[in-house]
Amino acid sequence: MNGIYGIGVDIGTTSTKAVVFTEQGFIKTQHAIEYPMHTPEPGAAEQDPDVIFAAVIEVIAGCMRTLGQEGDHVAFVSFSSAMHSVIPVDSEGTPLSPCLTWADNRSKGWCDKLEKEWNGLHIYRRTGTPIHPMNPLTKLIWLRNDHPELFSRASKFISIKEYVFFKLFGQYVSDYSVASATGLLNVETLQWDSEALAMAGIGPNKLSQLVPPTFSLSGLSAEYAAAMGIKRELPFVVGASDGALSNIGLGATAPGVAAITIGTSGAFRILSDKPQLDSKGRTFCYAVTDSKWLVGGPVNNGGIVFRWVKEQLGGLEVQEAERTGKDAYELLTALAATIKPGSEGLLFHPYLAGERAPLWNADARGSYYGLTLRHTRAHMVRAAMEGILYNLKSVLSIVESLCGPASRIKASGGFARSSLWRSMMADILGREVLIPDCIESSCLGAVMIGFNSVGYREDWRIGEGSELHGHVPDAANAAVYQELFGIFQKLSPALVQHYEAIAEYQRK
Template identity: 30%
Template structure:
């Protein structure tokens, strides 16, 4: 049996086909842009997601040499928090406003004022931040009234692709729980908050468990993608939760460290745990009747991408001619630099920051620059700074009494042995590498497998399909260097600088 997973990411769509033993048969991806018509805005065209999805599905099917009827089911994963507005003609009313958008800062204050800070935090179990669906809808109501009045349904990014594939409007608990319009404790839309904000309750879709079959490939979608009409499609999950499934982080005590465009430290909760100081997020897991604790930083791999795009043109040219990933070249350069970068420290706040500071006005920077520092130091400092920021999140988990027994590396950053070793040394924990790198798409495929009975449970799916291929153990001499820098310097930089941004 074969399963397909789709991940509607921030920079591209990824399509993966796997068999029930976890062997990836084919993969394909296609990029699309982020538009920023005004500084601080971040938008994408949902129809470009669909075009990229169609092309990637066709490419994966062609590469697999399978008949599309051999695909038993399809699962969806996608970037979280974003807002897609659909009119009655089932077409987008405007470009999607995605998670990294900052236009709704003032609406976050309005949210607290209207609902009440204590009540809001008790219900949604998360701080109110720009880029999430709740404040975004308030901004649209106040600034684009014609668009707001034309809303038929409000969807999350992956759910728009489901609509195009099946004609069904639906979402899942994990993705809905990250909108700030959801009662995380009771696992349903919060009628109280939606009413208080004067939003149309009927616009919010029905919610399903991530493994539930909610529709099937329509005849029209079959003609556009090459998928077999009638193929079951499950609800799927937000990319963090789907990625956790794809790397096996579905039990308490197991954490994942994701270095993708953004970064997350993630762990599973059997019982609801909420940070009273609202420094980290609590969402519903893709695993039924479980929650997850997540620390999220906004500029993880994005920080290294910023450096690549602005200061690594030679690596991009060499990579294109030699078929070597430019990031591999950058990682190799960074290996030549000693741990700690001779005192050069990077703050990865290029888009502001979420965990633990929840400060959209925070700004990135390099600290400790001297004449002795070279280009290679900057590369390694970026890699180390991202992990220091993730360590901030991990410390909050420990403060809340959440025990972490092992950490699994996820995302594009997990491809770099150096970045995995930096995590092992800064986290002071072994870092596990699993076989499949595109874990969100892989997790979506596993959710589909559970939905159609290929696996009897998520635990069975992860046990049968996920393979560990390596472990980076901490180097305790390097770990002590990082521990000193983290405690004596890094942790003091944000509180010292925050009043200047």
Template identity: 30%
Template sequence: MAHLLGIDIGTSSTKSLISTTDGNILATATATHPISMPRPGFSEQNPHDWWNSTCQSVRSVMHKASISPESILAIGLSGQMHGSVFLNKNHEVLHPAILWNDQRTVTECDMIESIAGSKKKLIQAVGNPALPGFTAPKILWFRKHKPDLFEQTAKILLPKDYIRLRMTGTYATEVSDASGTLLFDVNNRKWDHAFMRKLHLDPSLFPDCAESHVVTAELSDTGAKELGLQSGISVVGGAADNAAAAVGNGVVQHGHLCSSIGTSGVMYAHSEVPEVDPHGRVHTMCSAVDGEWCIFGCMLSAGGAFQWFRNQLATFEFEQSKTLNQSIYTLLIEEACKIQPGSEGLFFLPYLAGERCPHMDPDARGCWIGLTQRHTRAHMIRSLLEGVTFGMNDMLQILRNMDISTEIIRLTGGGAKSNLWRQIQADIYNSPVTTINTSEGPAYGAVILAGVGADIWPDIQTACKAIVIEKEKLNPSSDRSVLYARYHNQYTKLYQALSSQFRSIEKI
């Protein structure tokens, strides 16, 4: 029997997934990798750590699935967007990768918009404004602050494409990930060489770009040995994590939307045409579906805020949960279930890493507002879940105001695993929400892309129709939706009132 392998290089870990050629998941395995924050606003990782976690997770999933390496037909890749991997001519990493949630490049963003002629002209050219998380500002920062290393740079890759290089020895990328660089003509699905030259960047720094399902290379002898696989396996283009998650959730046609709460929070709508928000509050990029697009927003700290809470304010319970072999998040959400909607007037602003959508504000900070002696830790947990979902709703409202169809909202990520958080989303979005038969997101999307590249399915839509099945539907409560609409309005006012103070804090 033939099998497909999907690999997702996330911010905190790499997940590998094996499925049969009819989409049945046999096993998954995860291996963690560290993140470094050497200064406030800085976020970096060592690309070698991605490769180590990839090798570990692939070997582990092969063991769990109990299949032979010869049965793997094709491999799909997914990965965190925007990260910059600087390589010399010998494929050696010159500097830690600068990540999607790094905020150091405000000056470079202003420079890019100035060179483009204006923010409006930049959006018209590449579909998006210049934001600190995107790739091009990082490259300009690196050139300015690390000139000796930039002089040695022969190629610049995105995270999953560095893993492709280690697997195959080939430089390549695909349209969905390239869309997040600010150096890609999203409308025409190709590198924008003219804009690169305006920024004095040599187009040869960037790899060839293909559609997401296209076979880009084959697994090399060296890569196969380290992964415990057989050489010669086809490796398809794959997709950026958001685009891959959309495929894994069957969000591949008009009217479908995905609400993904992972480390970041993403509200992702599929579109047959490249719709653009003239204000740049949400992003327009190429989807993994050939010749089609997506419009989405990304808040920088969603599930990441819950992870921060676990690490800083629930350390005892976290260690206890390991002993009891229970999920710490399940235990914390059980506390939150005791609290009524609205958390008795306690608000949480989830801007722990600055913010991207809808507020392009690297100086934004997280906070609880409204604390009283009556509030408990359970209130803080529930208000955190609500605050993150209010941020997700900000992006949903922008999409709705753009007349983007959101008939079906599918939930994925950590926010889809809890009954309480699923219901909070339905109530705040004031819309039915659904889950599907798998919660594996990007890794499953990578498997589907591998299957299309291997001609198991003729196209992505056919694949999703065959194997992605809706499982549960939750309807909103009209009373809670009315309550949350009032709370969301207040949440918005709190950010507006504090935004100038956030900037003052940054300057102290």
């Protein structure tokens, strides 16, 4: 029982988790709670903010119960959260609607209008947030025009993490990175942007106080302190967004080191010492502090595509898994491994859930290209895996054009358990890929910020850490993938012009 501990809480889209770390970055214990996403109408993706708040309380309480007497060593709680959520609240802080998540696409029509008629690229250059339905700016425009009564009743528009802090401390605060992902923060001045606010139809009084990630509050009510099993005076550090903290937790903070995460969705990210904006608005640029910006691109189609593969193409593997107790995903990966790199010229565009980077097109749709009588189910499985990575390579290419080449990539997410996924990533990206030994990178990043906030560290680093796996590209495989990637990219413009028509037909 040496030293102090920090609790990192990650408020995610599908679950909230709390992880207790030592000063050296080792995990003591963790606790997680899942919750549903509600889709009451086409395009909706909502959650109950009070269910998520209850999950925050319970995951902290669960960790404290496990720690027992060692709970006295907890020095702070620090937060990570998903970006782009919007909750309209009244003057008492009571939600007027469910939480609108990043996946809510009902503002798509207003995105199109913003792009075509209101110079959306100009707003992107001011805020660093691409014009897309994920963007809270577009959600506010949609609420103001399509739900004016609800919009007019709202005293504030806040994110899920802001809601948690308000419930705990009665104050509305937002860290720079979550605020930057709203499309309402000026990426240069780190103040609410007057032009974006005018488009949204709100003033700065409708938004939270802006604070750095090390900002903390203390003085919990006796009720909440007892519910979590912690001291009332324990500091709660506001932290940052899950993307920014994943880079910090992975140790991907130096020039030339990129971070990639593949979970349900995915993202490439590089920390930069200055704002970096794409001339076509294909990447995000979010402030983290007053001297660090997160540059990258999120994709909708990561693990969600492989889940579709399992459900639609993996019936035999699912049956075997049920019979033997093996993992169906591991069986599918083993099937894909029987096929040579490149899937004998079968390409897969993985846009099953629309797409953010690099297309920023909610109407994007998936497709197989190059099918012949030679191709089997195994080819289709491997091609889907390769397609996910081709798409991420497209994002990496854009990010590198802004921030310079990435010599190394640090990766996290569920895919990292698979040797085939890891080696395929190195071959397709043409870079060394390192898998750090801590997969809870966002929670670890939050704890790094927390140790700095409460004065136990002068910077965000706990240590260099270590890697469980390292993969360098196989030259022959990389050459195959580079040739096919060129074809993959040439196909994209030809398909993009037809996405709207097929999506409109599907909506009918």
